[in-house]
Amino acid sequence: MNTHFLSQLHCYLCDRTFYVIYNGSTSCTVYVWCSVAQGSVLGPRLFILYTADLEEKVDEHEICYHAYADDTQLYLRCRCEDSASAVGRLEHVITDVNH
Secondary structure (H helix, E strand, C coil): CCHHHHHHHHHHHCCEEECCEECCEECCCEEECCCCCCCCCCHHHHHHHHHCCHHHHHHHCCCEEEEECCEEEEECCCCHHHHHHHHHHHHHHHHHHHC
């Protein structure tokens, strides 16, 4: 693969930041370590690659999920007395997905 292309792709994906300007005030800069840049030609493909294994990981943990556009919701049913265990399961799947 062309090293110039790889260099450009690396610059596109790495060291991204964002901040908000509202009513003349600027927020602090936030460094983005994951996600897909919006409004680009590569955005839709990168989003598909970025989320491709999510369904498999969630299914491994027997957690339900709902995805629409760029929003994903993880959920499960439980009894009130089992809520702490349910929260633990959700935290575990989120940790597993992040790795």
